[in-house]
Amino acid sequence: MIEVSRLWKSYGPVDALRGIDLKIEKGEFLTVFGPNGAGKSTLLKILSTIIRPTSGKVNTDGIDISSANEDARRRIGVISHKAFLYGNLSAKENLLFFGKLYDVPDLEKRIEELLAEVGLAHRASDMVRTFSRGMLQRLTIARAIIHNPAIILLDEPYTGLDQHAARMLTNLLKKLHTEDKTIVMTTHDITNGLEISDRIVIQILGKIVFEDRSANQTVELFERVYFEKVGEGK
Amino acid sequence: MKEKIKTILPYVDLPLIILALYMVFIYAPTDSYMGDIQRIFYFHVSFAWVGFLSFFFNFIGSIMYLIKKERCWDILAVSAAEIGIAFCLIVLTTGPIWARPVWGAWWTWDPRLVTFLILTFMYAAYMTVRNAIEEETKRARFAAVIGIIAFLNVPLTYLASHLWRTIHPDVIRPGGGKWGLDPAMTAALRITIPAVTLLFVILLLRRMDLEGMRDRVAELKKKIMKEA
Amino acid sequence: MGYYLKKVFLIAAKDLRIEFRSKEKIYSMMLFSLLVMVIFNFAFEPGAEYIKDVAPGILWVAFIFAASLGLSRSFVLEKEEDCMQGLMLSPLDRSGIYLGKLIGNFIFTLAIELISLPFFAIFFNLSLTSSLPPLMIVIVLATFGFITVGTLFSALSVGIRGGDMILPLLLFPMQVPVIISAVKSTGLIMAGSGMDTYSQWLKLLVAFDIIFFVASFVIFEYLIEE
Numbered sequence: 001m002i003e004v005s006r007l008w009k010s011y012g013p014v015d016a017l018r019g020i021d022l023k024i025e026k027g028e029f030l031t032v033f034g035p036n037g038a039g040k041s042t043l044l045k046i047l048s049t050i051i052r053p054t055s056g057k058v059n060t061d062g063i064d065i066s067s068a069n070e071d072a073r074r075r076i077g078v079i080s081h082k083a084f085l086y087g088n089l090s091a092k093e094n095l096l097f098f099g100k101l102y103d104v105p106d107l108e109k110r111i112e113e114l115l116a117e118v119g120l121a122h123r124a125s126d127m128v129r130t131f132s133r134g135m136l137q138r139l140t141i142a143r144a145i146i147h148n149p150a151i152i153l154l155d156e157p158y159t160g161l162d163q164h165a166a167r168m169l170t171n172l173l174k175k176l177h178t179e180d181k182t183i184v185m186t187t188h189d190i191t192n193g194l195e196i197s198d199r200i201v202i203q204i205l206g207k208i209v210f211e212d213r214s215a216n217q218t219v220e221l222f223e224r225v226y227f228e229k230v231g232e233g234k
Numbered sequence: 235m236k237e238k239i240k241t242i243l244p245y246v247d248l249p250l251i252i253l254a255l256y257m258v259f260i261y262a263p264t265d266s267y268m269g270d271i272q273r274i275f276y277f278h279v280s281f282a283w284v285g286f287l288s289f290f291f292n293f294i295g296s297i298m299y300l301i302k303k304e305r306c307w308d309i310l311a312v313s314a315a316e317i318g319i320a321f322c323l324i325v326l327t328t329g330p331i332w333a334r335p336v337w338g339a340w341w342t343w344d345p346r347l348v349t350f351l352i353l354t355f356m357y358a359a360y361m362t363v364r365n366a367i368e369e370e371t372k373r374a375r376f377a378a379v380i381g382i383i384a385f386l387n388v389p390l391t392y393l394a395s396h397l398w399r400t401i402h403p404d405v406i407r408p409g410g411g412k413w414g415l416d417p418a419m420t421a422a423l424r425i426t427i428p429a430v431t432l433l434f435v436i437l438l439l440r441r442m443d444l445e446g447m448r449d450r451v452a453e454l455k456k457k458i459m460k461e462a
Numbered sequence: 463m464g465y466y467l468k469k470v471f472l473i474a475a476k477d478l479r480i481e482f483r484s485k486e487k488i489y490s491m492m493l494f495s496l497l498v499m500v501i502f503n504f505a506f507e508p509g510a511e512y513i514k515d516v517a518p519g520i521l522w523v524a525f526i527f528a529a530s531l532g533l534s535r536s537f538v539l540e541k542e543e544d545c546m547q548g549l550m551l552s553p554l555d556r557s558g559i560y561l562g563k564l565i566g567n568f569i570f571t572l573a574i575e576l577i578s579l580p581f582f583a584i585f586f587n588l589s590l591t592s593s594l595p596p597l598m599i600v601i602v603l604a605t606f607g608f609i610t611v612g613t614l615f616s617a618l619s620v621g622i623r624g625g626d627m628i629l630p631l632l633l634f635p636m637q638v639p640v641i642i643s644a645v646k647s648t649g650l651i652m653a654g655s656g657m658d659t660y661s662q663w664l665k666l667l668v669a670f671d672i673i674f675f676v677a678s679f680v681i682f683e684y685l686i687e688e
Contacts, residue, residue, distance in 0.1 A: 011369060011371045011372075012305065012369070012370030012371050012374075013370065013452060013456060048551060050551065050687075051687075051688045052688070070553040070554075070555070073551055073553045074553050076551070078551055080544065082543050082544035083544075084543060084544055084548030085548075086476070086480060086543075086545060087542060087543070088480045088483050089479065089480060089483075093479075098552070100468075100472050101469055101472065101549075101554060102552060103553075143548075300681070300684045348638075352638050355631075355634075355635040356632075356635045358631075359628070359631040359632045362631060363618075363622060363628060363632070366622045366625075366628065372621070375684065375685065375688075376618055376621065376622070376685070378684075379614070379681050379684065380615075380618070380632065382677065383611060383614070383636060383678070384635075386674070387635070387636050387639070390666070390673070391638050393639070394638060394639035394643060394666060395642065397642075397646075397662060397666070398642050398646065
């Protein structure tokens with residue numbers, strides 16, 4: 001469970017986040033929508049401890065991430081549109097590397113399972129630079145969950161994915177959701193976003209301006225709300 | 235109060251500088267060994283001392299910025315670096331002007347001159363990096379890292395060049411006084427150094443003000459753009 | 463502590479594996495080092511006695527240039543697919559990333575230098591066998607000093623546009639104490655002088671190594687974290 005209170009992030013005179021308050025329950029799937037420049041990536045990076053806030057607090061599973069970072073990092077897995085994978089290492093070697101960084105027990109076995117789960121077992125020894133975008137994304141997911149994090153953060157994961165890869169991603173995320181993981185995702189993809197999440201928010205210019213349960217929204221309804229909010233923000 | 239001091243300082247320094255000029259050109263005797271060209275020594279030494287002081291301020295500003303992440307320290311750092319480079323260039327020009335008639339060579343690979351040359355390179359690189367980064371906090375952070383490493387390099391560079399070669403006039407010559415200098419010369423030095431140091435302080439404060447004004451202009455611009 | 467070091471070596475091993483596999487970096491650095499030696503040789507009369515005097519300088523220019531070539535690539539590796547973020551997300555102290563990269567860079571650069579050394583002896587007609595032990599010490603100390611600051615600045619240069627051009631500008635002035643010490647001591651060693659003549663240079667190298675290792679180790683974290 002993640003608690004964000006009065007989160008501010010400024011880069012000199014520019015305010016990327018202007019007082020975000022958010023509470024995400026354990027096992028909840030939250031999707032954050034918003035135009036480019038809204039600060040969604042910044043929010044996610046702070047949640048993942050990559051960036052430090054200017055002020056405000058973030059509590060992840062009871063851990064205040066401004067101090068006890070390493071503990072928090074063990075519980076977090078991040079999937080971004082960049083893979084965090086080394087092109088000149090094989091899929092297996094990449095997973096071995098990250099698995100060891102996270103002290104994953106029984107690593108060889110875990111890697112076997114994961115590769116099978118994301119459908120890449122047959123490519124385990126191939127260099128990652130030979131992978132297609134969709135395969136890269138699948139391996140990224142394997143990398144992100146190798147240490148069995150309780151929290152998964154996704155930053156625009158659908159970027160550049162074709163239908164097949166997008167469907168695979170959606171299914172995988174649904175599966176993770178059933179495993180009671182807390183998931184926060186930012187995306188532009190309204191259809192997929194509504195389909196898999198419990199709750200959605202709209203972030204504009206560093207503030208949360210709208211919140212609702214996904215069940216209450218349809219794609220058409222939400223699109224209308226979204227464009228209305230974006231228009232207001234200008 | 236601060237503003238009052240800032241306004242008064244130039245008025246304090248101006249007579250000091252005029253006095254220094256008098257002491258250097260009229261009061262101090264002509265050097266028996268080097269002739270009138272020696273008079274450049276007073277400025278050369280003063281600017282060298284102040285150049286070094288400048289980079290020390292940059293060092294402090296850099297460290298404090300990394301710890302506190304406050305813009306005011308970055309302002310100190312960049313102002314000190316710019317002024318430091320300017321003063322370094324003066325040192326590097328007065329050095330050869332002095333060296334040529336006295337030792338017959340424009341450039342002498344003497345440790346002090348080498349150190350100042352390296353200083354100039356390092357801080358020129360510092361400014362190059364600053365100019366390559368648009369985003370304010372990133373620029374301040376990266377510059378601070380360079381500022382700290384550069385300053386730590388100074389004593390080592392000096393030591394290395396010193397072990398390598400020394401022909402810089404060790405101002406120890408028979409004749410009494412602290413450095414074997416004629417007492418009149420020492421007096422001239424005693425006036426010039428503070429005069430130039432004060433000049434440095436004035437320039438530094440002005441430069442910092444300028445940077446602060448730049449920030450305010452940017453803020454105002456932002457405000458206007460929003461309302462447009 | 464054990465965990466920390468284990469992961470540090472993991473990162474170093476990862477870097478070494480990638481570089482030895484792609485071989486691109488090895489070839490470029492090796493060729494560059496040899497090329498510098500050859501080109502300098504053209505500046506002098508073949509077989510002239512004074513070449514022995516300038517040879518140490520040429521050796522170190524070759525090493526420094528090759529090393530900075532390698533350093534500029536060090537963090538570029540982490541920039542593709544934003545692997546740096548992957549490293550920063552792991553439960554490893556940021557300084558561990560620095561240390562891992564440092565060790566990888568150091569071993570790699572040292573390997574290139576050691577392979578270049580026999581070529582150096584051949585091109586300049588020098589017998590290095592008797593001077594080898596003290597020469598090794600100088601090479602290890604000087605390379606380490608170079609790589610400590612080099613790794614820090616490599617990370618910095620990757621974050622700037624035109625960073626690979628700026629890296630040498632930043633690095634070379636910082637290396638003056640290392641270069642002077644390395645060249646002087648190499649010259650003395652090759653001329654067969656005893657330890658007491660060059661011990662002051664070794665001490666300077668050690669001082670440089672310690673100061674800049676500690677400084678870079680501490681500062682790295684502040685550099686990469688926003």
